[in-house]
Amino acid sequence: MHIVEHTSTRLVLQKRRSMMAVIMALFTLLSTLTLVSITLQGLGRLDTFDLMDWVGWIMWLLVALFLIGFGSLALNASLRGTRCTFNRVTETVTLQQPRGWSMQTIELSLYAVSHLAVEKNDEVRVFGLFLALRDGRRLPLATASIHDEDQVITLRQIVRQFLQGTHRP
Numbered sequence: 001m002h003i004v005e006h007t008s009t010r011l012v013l014q015k016r017r018s019m020m021a022v023i024m025a026l027f028t029l030l031s032t033l034t035l036v037s038i039t040l041q042g043l044g045r046l047d048t049f050d051l052m053d054w055v056g057w058i059m060w061l062l063v064a065l066f067l068i069g070f071g072s073l074a075l076n077a078s079l080r081g082t083r084c085t086f087n088r089v090t091e092t093v094t095l096q097q098p099r100g101w102s103m104q105t106i107e108l109s110l111y112a113v114s115h116l117a118v119e120k121n122d123e124v125r126v127f128g129l130f131l132a133l134r135d136g137r138r139l140p141l142a143t144a145s146i147h148d149e150d151q152v153i154t155l156r157q158i159v160r161q162f163l164q165g166t167h168r169p
Helices: 018-043 051-080 145-162
Strands: 002-006 012-015 080-086 092-099 102-109 113-121 126-133 138-145
Touching: 002 138, 002 145, 012 145, 018 051, 051 092, 080 102, 080 138, 080 145, 113 145, 138 145
Parallel strands: none
Antiparallel strands: 002 012, 012 080, 080 092, 092 102, 113 126, 126 138
């Protein structure tokens, strides 16, 4: 996550995956070209199809449509990303995350947040960032590469200072 805004009254964290968006755009484009190719090749030979050819052609069309849908959802999620806004004026924390084609917004009291929890997963070599709430719940924010440990520690300190009321932009 990156700090987008850091003032005495607001702290905004955001995580967008621009490289993943490029990859998913290419994936979706290739899936679309595959769908067009399968459709055009099948349309030219419709009169020669037997039952199994029909089933196979329809199955390939469905697979290509599924891949296009999956790619476009992943592209949408990568472009929109996650945004977490801590606001002292309204005393709220607003978490916006992509859910399907829309954005899910969770608004909490600033005082409901205990801290920014960081968990290290050595198997997949990432850190998990969570909002730890006072009632014991944890809301996932983002993942960060194991190589970004310094950035994760700095981010945790900045959030801690903001929640405690000490401001050092």
